[in-house]
Amino acid sequence: MKMVKSLVLAGLLAFSPALGMTQTAFAQDNAASAESAAAPVAEAAAPAAAAPAESAAAPAAAPAEKVAPPPRMKPTEGIGMPMPGEITIQKQFTDTGRQALWMHDWLLLPIITFTSIFVLVLLAWTMFRYRRAANPVPSKTSHNTLIEIIWTVAPVLILLVIAVPSIGLLADQYKPAPKDALTVKVTGYQWYWGYEYPDQGIPEFVSNMLTKEKAAENGEPYLLAPDNRLVLPAGKPIKLIITGADVIHSFAVPSLWVKMDAVPGRLNEKSFTIDKPGVYYGQCSELCGARHGFMPIAIEALPPAQFDQWVLSQGGNPKGKAETPATTAAAAPASAPAKI
Numbered sequence: 001m002k003m004v005k006s007l008v009l010a011g012l013l014a015f016s017p018a019l020g021m022t023q024t025a026f027a028q029d030n031a032a033s034a035e036s037a038a039a040p041v042a043e044a045a046a047p048a049a050a051a052p053a054e055s056a057a058a059p060a061a062a063p064a065e066k067v068a069p070p071p072r073m074k075p076t077e078g079i080g081m082p083m084p085g086e087i088t089i090q091k092q093f094t095d096t097g098r099q100a101l102w103m104h105d106w107l108l109l110p111i112i113t114f115t116s117i118f119v120l121v122l123l124a125w126t127m128f129r130y131r132r133a134a135n136p137v138p139s140k141t142s143h144n145t146l147i148e149i150i151w152t153v154a155p156v157l158i159l160l161v162i163a164v165p166s167i168g169l170l171a172d173q174y175k176p177a178p179k180d181a182l183t184v185k186v187t188g189y190q191w192y193w194g195y196e197y198p199d200q201g202i203p204e205f206v207s208n209m210l211t212k213e214k215a216a217e218n219g220e221p222y223l224l225a226p227d228n229r230l231v232l233p234a235g236k237p238i239k240l241i242i243t244g245a246d247v248i249h250s251f252a253v254p255s256l257w258v259k260m261d262a263v264p265g266r267l268n269e270k271s272f273t274i275d276k277p278g279v280y281y282g283q284c285s286e287l288c289g290a291r292h293g294f295m296p297i298a299i300e301a302l303p304p305a306q307f308d309q310w311v312l313s314q315g316g317n318p319k320g321k322a323e324t325p326a327t328t329a330a331a332a333p334a335s336a337p338a339k340i
Contacts, residue, residue, distance in 0.1 A: 069313035070306040072229075073279055074219060080255045080280035080299075081221055090255040093275045096172050097257030103165055111158070173257075177239035177271035182232065186242045188249030188262035188284065191291035195230050200316035209294050223293070224281040229300040233307035234277045240270045247289065253282030253297055261286060274301040 075081065082090065092098045129135070177183075187194040187204070196204035207226040210218070215225040232238055242251050244262035251270075252259040260270040274280070282297035302310060308318035 067309060067312040069310050070302065072218070073277070073300050073302070075221070075279040075281075080253075080278055081224060082254075082281075092255060092257055093278070093280065094256050094258075094272045095275075096169070096272065097255070099165075099169050099172065100257055103169060107162065107165065111162070175271065177269070178237050181237035181239040181271060183239045183241065184230065184232070186230070186240050186251055186262065188242075188244045188246075188251065188288070188295075190246050190289050191284075191295040193226070193230075193251075193295060193297060194245075195228075197311070197314075197316060199320045200311050200314075200318065202311065202314045202316040207298075209296050220279075220298075221281065224283070224296045224298065226296050226298050229279070229298040231300045231302060231307065231310050232274060233304045234274045234301040236304065237271060237273050242268045242270060248286050249284050249288050249295075250286035251282070251297065252285035253280050253299055255280045256282075256299070258282070259285060274299075277301050277303055 077083075079091065080093070089101055089104060092101050130138075183197075183199050185196040185198060185204070187196070189206070192209075193207045194204045195207065196202065205228055207228040207230070209223070210220070210225045210227055212222045214227075215222045218225060240251070240258075240260070242260045242262045243266060244264040246264060248264070249262040250259060251262055256272055256274060258270055258272055260268050262268070278301055280299045280301065282299070284292055284295045284297075286292075288295075311318045
């Protein structure tokens with residue numbers, strides 16, 4: 001038994017150097033693998049750790065310079081506003097307005113005048129010619145075929161002549177705006193107006209009437225001048241989306257031939273193009289409450305370059321919402337994450 005134990009002990013002593021070397025080599029291999037696995041992590045972490053330091057060391061970027069709005073345009077007396085003692089329609093600055101003014105001056109008024117004078121002459125002639133002293137024996141004529149044809153056909157022809165331009169004017173007033181039209185949402189409140197430019201990213205701002213002292217200081221007509229105007233570009237198509245927030249209002253600017261009801265729960269559309277820069281005044285034209293007469297409208301039509309400047313001063317984008325930096329960033333494809 002002692003001999004067997006001696007042989008086993010001798011065998012263990014003979015193989016112990018080889019076992020020690022194997023364990024040492026295995027430990028070295030494990031250490032090398034750990035170092036090789038940790039190296040990429042350390043390299044990836046190094047730039048990340050250095051980035052905040054570089055960002056902290058770099059000077060802060062200068063804020064974008066705020067664009068100043070163009071100066072408030074001064075109104076021109078007699079343009080875009082009513083005048084004392086005026087009984088005619090205001091001078092028009094849109095194509096539709098000029099067409100309607102032509103119909104009023106050269107079609108409607110002459111017809112009314114001619115008809116009134118003609119009926120008056122016939123009535124006077126009948127009273128004089130067929131009075132009792134000049135005609136003691138009254139005529140027993142029942143009808144005259146020629147006269148019946150004349151006074152039936154003539155009015156029909158007159159109405160046909162009037163219908164052609166009238167229907168054309170009606171169609172032009174409700175013609176849809178072109179695709180490149182500037183869209184503005186107009187909301188009537190009790191008792192002020194709100195304007196929003198959805199395509200340019202300009203949120204709604206409100207327009208309240210100026211006091212008598214402030215209107216005089218600005219050189220504007222009292223009861224027609226608000227603090228914030230509806231700013232639009234001259235020479236470009238405009239599309240107004242008009243609605244009401246509480247009761248029915250009416251957005252009306254006579255010198256632009258614009259009048260459209262602002263009805264709660266409904267979106268009404270009005271399109272037009274302003275011929276030239278200027279200030280054009282209007283008022284709410286639908287009885288809407290106690291202060292109905294104190295919610296004026298002022299449209300400031302600017303040249304396109306100045307309108308773009310105004311849009312920038314309001315924090316909007318003159319080219320439209322589709323080309324804003326936020327939209328561009330959202331549309332850009334996300335970069336692939338770095339592999340570790």
